Amino acid sequence: MRKKIVAGNWKMNLTLDEAILLATSVSGKLKGNQEEVQVVLIPSFPFITEIKKKLDPTSHLYIGAQNCHANNKGAFTGEVSASMLSSIGCEYVLVGHSERRLYFNETNDELVKKIKEALTHKLKVIFCVGETLEERKTNTHFATIKNQLQDVLSHVNEQEFKNIIIAYEPVWAIGTGETATTEQAQEMHGFIRKIVSEIYNIEISEQTSLLYGGSCNAQNAQSLFACKDVDGGLIGGAALKADDFCTIVKSFS
Ligand code: PGA
DSSP states (O other), X not given: OOOEEEEEEOXXXXXXXXXXXXXXXXXXXXXXXXXXXXXXXXXXXXXXXXHHHHSOGGGOEEEEESOOOSSSXXXXXXXXXXXXXXXXXXXXXXXXXXXXXXXXXXXXXHHHHHHHHHHHTTOXXXXXXXXXXXXXXXXXXXXXXXXXXXXXXXXXXXXHHTTEEXXXXXXXXXXXXXXXXXXXXXXXXXXXXXXXXXHSOHHHHHHOOEEEESSOOTTTHXXXXXXXXXXXXXXXXXXXXXXXXXXXXXXXX
């Protein structure tokens, strides 16, 4: 059985008080969560430690970071390493989010290094891929996703891959209110699973959790999560509202 996962990417939002309020209300609402769905909160770096302290242990929430550096330590002013994240109890990290690729020029080579660093420090990686609107319009979206997967995963061995979750996030759907249709989501998730089976093997691809991200909300999560190859979601905007986020967590049929 593949793990079902819902992760909330809070991006660069909230103050400490607001972040704690959001985390504790999600934690309260998911009290007694039987872990059928693994729920991950991904706040900004400065809030991670405080939030971890405030969570109800029976809510079984995991904490992730939005990024990590490709190096272990050194003269990289302003950066945060995977070992630092691990040392404060962080369990997951996002790698390759389209906003990092776009605004911080992160290349596939750099993503490989980040993934290796994260895995060395026992973080689980949510590796993001996604095509732009232009790529979808010109019908090159499958080639784009294939390249993003192959360029990075060809450097990741089977053992390492066990701790990787893939998030498909069409760039045109992120923060736009325009969601991929269930047909588009299933088609791409099926394609991603096929590529993973080619890089590794069928057993591994069947065990890999594939998350959908891009304007996934309390209204559309149920139909997206009902798709055969969609194992959960990476949620942005809707993760900033406790009620909506918890509705999404409960959207598996
Ligand atoms: P969104 O963001 O849900 O606000 O579209 C998703 C993401 O960027 O992870």
